[in-house]
Amino acid sequence: MILTGHENDLLKGLLRDYPDAIDALAKSGHIKGQLKLYQAAALYALARRYDKGNILEIGTLVGYSSSLIAQAAPNGTITTLNPTTHEAKEARKNLVQYGNVTVIEQKSWDYLNEYTGPLLDMIFVDGDHVRVEKDLPWWSWLKRGGLMLFHDYTEHCSPHVCRAVDGMSEILGKGPDVLLIDTDDVGMAGFIK
Numbered sequence: 001m002i003l004t005g006h007e008n009d010l011l012k013g014l015l016r017d018y019p020d021a022i023d024a025l026a027k028s029g030h031i032k033g034q035l036k037l038y039q040a041a042a043l044y045a046l047a048r049r050y051d052k053g054n055i056l057e058i059g060t061l062v063g064y065s066s067s068l069i070a071q072a073a074p075n076g077t078i079t080t081l082n083p084t085t086h087e088a089k090e091a092r093k094n095l096v097q098y099g100n101v102t103v104i105e106q107k108s109w110d111y112l113n114e115y116t117g118p119l120l121d122m123i124f125v126d127g128d129h130v131r132v133e134k135d136l137p138w139w140s141w142l143k144r145g146g147l148m149l150f151h152d153y154t155e156h157c158s159p160h161v162c163r164a165v166d167g168m169s170e171i172l173g174k175g176p177d178v179l180l181i182d183t184d185d186v187g188m189a190g191f192i193k
Helices: 007-017 021-028 037-048 064-072 085-094 108-114 132-141 159-172
Strands: 002-005 054-058 077-081 101-104 120-125 142-151 178-182 187-192
Touching (some): 007 037, 021 064, 037 120, 037 142, 037 187, 054 132, 064 077, 064 120, 108 132, 120 132, 132 159, 159 187
Parallel strands (some): 002 178, 054 077, 077 101, 120 142
Antiparallel strands (some): 142 187, 178 187
């Protein structure tokens, strides 16, 4: 999925291709989120591919993106990480209707140190943007065909995310398989293993 353009045009195109995303966006609309609407629709569309899979979200905030992933992959197992107590508590409250989501109050790199499996089908990275390079080792836990997706791929807002994604491109010898960039140069980027 490579999409660029004005965010309204991106949203229209995604909703045309994934009309069920409209209901998911509406159902999650009461939760405070940091994703632009086209990003939320894209996340929903991408997560649909991993229904019945194991999905890790790094950076829950209060559960907006987790709720979208849970709706897209209702048969999946979703683990979402947030080290901040009050945010994790609010996320649990916002996600109570999704029996396939577990909120863990822990930093991603600490959780990684104790993680023993299973392999993951999708990883959505939207946690500590300054220390995002600490999330890169999660790549080794991704199944073949799995997606590692980074939010806030934008040089002017999140240069650390850009450097991490660009560094992965160099290591992998390819550009992102998923790239969404709006006219404000804000977007998401990801790699399929």
